[in-house]
Amino acid sequence: MTVAKRTFDAVIVGAGGAGLRAALQLSESGLKTAVLTKVFPTRSHTVAAQGGVAASLGNSTEDNWHWHMYDTVKGSDWLGDQDAIEFMCRKANEVVVELEHYGMPFDRTDNGKIYQRPFGGHSQNYGQSPVSRSCAAADRTGHAMLHALYQRNVRANTQFFVEWMALDLIRNADGDVLGVTALEMETGEVSIFHAKATIFATGGAGRIFHSSTNAFINTGDGLGMAARAGVPLEDMEFWQFHPTGVFGAGVLITEGVRGEGGILRNASGERFMERYAPNLKDLASRDVVSRSMVTEINEGRGCGPDKDHVLLDITHLSPETIMKRLPGIREISIQFAGVDPIKAPIPVVPTAHYQMGGIPTNYKGQVVAPKGGNVNAPVTGFYAAGECACASVHGANRLGTNSLLDLLVFGKSAGESVVEDLNSGNLSLKPLPADAADVSLARLARLEGQTNGESVFDVGLDMRRTMQKHAGVFRFDNLLKEGVSQILSVAERAKRTEIKDKSKVWNTARTEALELDNLIEVAKATMVSAEARKESRGAHVRDDAPDSPEFPNGRNDNEWLKHTLWFSEGNRLEYKPVTMRPLSQDVEPIALAKRTY
Amino acid sequence: MSINRGRVRWQCRRALLELDLVFARFLERDFDRLTDGQLADLEDLLRCEDHDLWAMVNGSNPCEVDRWKEMIGLLSQR
Numbered sequence: 001m002t003v004a005k006r007t008f009d010a011v012i013v014g015a016g017g018a019g020l021r022a023a024l025q026l027s028e029s030g031l032k033t034a035v036l037t038k039v040f041p042t043r044s045h046t047v048a049a050q051g052g053v054a055a056s057l058g059n060s061t062e063d064n065w066h067w068h069m070y071d072t073v074k075g076s077d078w079l080g081d082q083d084a085i086e087f088m089c090r091k092a093n094e095v096v097v098e099l100e101h102y103g104m105p106f107d108r109t110d111n112g113k114i115y116q117r118p119f120g121g122h123s124q125n126y127g128q129s130p131v132s133r134s135c136a137a138a139d140r141t142g143h144a145m146l147h148a149l150y151q152r153n154v155r156a157n158t159q160f161f162v163e164w165m166a167l168d169l170i171r172n173a174d175g176d177v178l179g180v181t182a183l184e185m186e187t188g189e190v191s192i193f194h195a196k197a198t199i200f201a202t203g204g205a206g207r208i209f210h211s212s213t214n215a216f217i218n219t220g221d222g223l224g225m226a227a228r229a230g231v232p233l234e235d236m237e238f239w240q241f242h243p244t245g246v247f248g249a250g251v252l253i254t255e256g257v258r259g260e261g262g263i264l265r266n267a268s269g270e271r272f273m274e275r276y277a278p279n280l281k282d283l284a285s286r287d288v289v290s291r292s293m294v295t296e297i298n299e300g301r302g303c304g305p306d307k308d309h310v311l312l313d314i315t316h317l318s319p320e321t322i323m324k325r326l327p328g329i330r331e332i333s334i335q336f337a338g339v340d341p342i343k344a345p346i347p348v349v350p351t352a353h354y355q356m357g358g359i360p361t362n363y364k365g366q367v368v369a370p371k372g373g374n375v376n377a378p379v380t381g382f383y384a385a386g387e388c389a390c391a392s393v394h395g396a397n398r399l400g401t402n403s404l405l406d407l408l409v410f411g412k413s414a415g416e417s418v419v420e421d422l423n424s425g426n427l428s429l430k431p432l433p434a435d436a437a438d439v440s441l442a443r444l445a446r447l448e449g450q451t452n453g454e455s456v457f458d459v460g461l462d463m464r465r466t467m468q469k470h471a472g473v474f475r476f477d478n479l480l481k482e483g484v485s486q487i488l489s490v491a492e493r494a495k496r497t498e499i500k501d502k503s504k505v506w507n508t509a510r511t512e513a514l515e516l517d518n519l520i521e522v523a524k525a526t527m528v529s530a531e532a533r534k535e536s537r538g539a540h541v542r543d544d545a546p547d548s549p550e551f552p553n554g555r556n557d558n559e560w561l562k563h564t565l566w567f568s569e570g571n572r573l574e575y576k577p578v579t580m581r582p583l584s585q586d587v588e589p590i591a592l593a594k595r596t597y
Numbered sequence: 598m599s600i601n602r603g604r605v606r607w608q609c610r611r612a613l614l615e616l617d618l619v620f621a622r623f624l625e626r627d628f629d630r631l632t633d634g635q636l637a638d639l640e641d642l643l644r645c646e647d648h649d650l651w652a653m654v655n656g657s658n659p660c661e662v663d664r665w666k667e668m669i670g671l672l673s674q675r
Contacts, residue, residue: 038610042612042646043610043611046612047612048612048613163607185607213614215611215613216610216614216617216621217612250614251614251615327657328648331655331657332655334655335654335655503603505603506601506602506603506604506606508607511607
């Protein structure tokens with residue numbers, strides 16, 4: 001079978017915030033840049049980001065990047081790499097101001113500066129009091145950001161391939177990345193995108209869980225492609241469960257609600273966060289809030305007939321404030337909880353929200369993997385940014401508003417690195433191996449010819465239920481062990497999926513089967529990595545690793561202050577050190593400490 | 598030229614979980630019964646921004662385009 005070939009300086013997979021920011025850097029540098037995306041760029045999941053983007057502008061309260069760096073390292077439970085965290089926090093003001101110049105309609109203060117509001121985990125003066133650091137555009141920050149970046153890309157002549165699904169990474173015998181194969185949904189034809197540089201910006205894979213805030217497109221395509229091509233996935237045991245998902249639907253209620261004064265209450269109406277986080281209360285870090293909520297439920301203080309949720313109360317705010325600052329939240333509550341939050345509190349539970357781990361990169365956005373004794377050897381021609389990547393700035397737990405910052409900073413950084421690597425002669429268009437498309441064609445042929453196979457829906461449902469039960473917000477050793485064998489069994493079934501519709505054109509059943517191939521890699525990585533890490537840290541909370549004088553919060557730095565690397569081949573794990581040294585010699589490392597709020 | 602149902606079905610994949618949940622119900626219950634005319638209306642509606650579409654579905658922003666109203670009605674049915 002002949003496979004068409006297209007050639008570019010750079011190919012980017014994914015057109016959310018990170019992909020668009022990277023594309024802009026390349027196109028404005030005059031490089032021939034292709035962006036592949038399953039859906040129209042402005043329908044990427046970045047649209048859903050409500051809260052804001054963190055930057056220590058200090059417009060509302062005194063602030064500086066050192067405080068932001070401290071909060072981020074502490075939030076990460078010291079698993080974040082301090083060089084990447086310094087880089088991100090120092091770059092924050094620059095990328096936010098840049099975005100403002102691209103036309104981003106940030107909310108304004110009365111004197112015309114960017115309005116900033118408080119957000120969970122962000123503080124003044126190294127944890128002393130909440131700070132206003134989040135720059136927002138009402139509760140549509142992600143939407144506004146995506147539109148500003150997309151329009152700028154159109155101006156820069158970025159070439160978009162819309163409704164194309166990338167299938168597999170192409171590597172040569174040296175392991176260099178040469179591009180991707182991709183399927184055009186409109187024709188069902190496979191093409192090779194041959195490029196000097198390949199950037200993955202495919203977002204997260206929250207759909208591995210049964211209860212998730214993620215849209216259906218979040219199927220971890222970049223992670224699946226990387227894993228199948230021999231690139232490890234880093235720290236995949238760390239998933240942030242957002243404290244406030246609408247009970248029964250998973251839909252997100254932004255942390256901004258608590259920033260504006262929302263209060264969590266148990267069945268007796270008590271503001272229970274006062275007991276768990278006396279200083280920051282309802283604005284404590286997300287995992288602290290999630291754990292507190294589940295503890296309330298587990299100890300019988302939950303609400304409703306089954307005592308299985310808690311309440312988020314904003315009834316004390318004026319209707320005008322709710323309508324002005326939180327217009328979308330009222331609509332979500334009415335549709336999915338049947339409650340008008342002006343009149344009654346919203347029923348909420350923790351729900352899977354954000355993946356801290358991903359494709360390992362350095363702060364430059366270069367993908368790194370162990371090679372020849374170097375645990376962080378760059379993979380030539382391969383870059384990643386945004387939720388699919390692990391820089392690692394979020395470590396074991398991400399702070400709200402640091403994700404939009406991550407995709408701006410590291411999208412730009414990945415783009416800059418490609419330009420630098422091209423200029424320095426480190427990148428070139430290398431010859432494609434003769435079998436460049438064979439893996440993808442074999443996957444499609446297998447799907448085409450499968451008989452007596454498994455239903456994509458059934459296997460997907462079993463994967464999501466297994467992940468929810470065995471690797472949820474609280475983790476237990478026996479459940480994790482069972483979970484490993486169960487998810488490996490589900491993965492075997494995923495190799496035999498069958499689709500009844502064999503048509504080539506706009507075959508959504510085929511697309512969903514291919515997406516499941518990616519999800520299952522992420523699910524295996526998550527379960528195996530979680531089972532192996534025998535401590536509690538950040539969002540990874542184990543019942544058998546509780547708070548103790550020897551191991552505060554269950555964290556064991558002697559044995560587990562290290563990054564997990566999961567390899568699909570052989571389903572094996574390796575580990576690598578956390579970078580505790582900041583980027584600059586004159587910046588002091590943030591010393592290990594117990595994480596309390 | 599007839600509208601490809603597969604294309605329209607794929608374009609019901611949205612950026613927001615809220616809309617995915619609404620469209621999942623709609624695809625299961627209503628989609629296969631749509632006439633070509635209704636399909637054309639739906640395809641037109643799907644060009645909307647997600648937040649705008651969501652606002653019409655949840656009633657916070659009334660639909661002002663006559664040809665979209667029938668589809669908004671189907672999507673809004675809980």
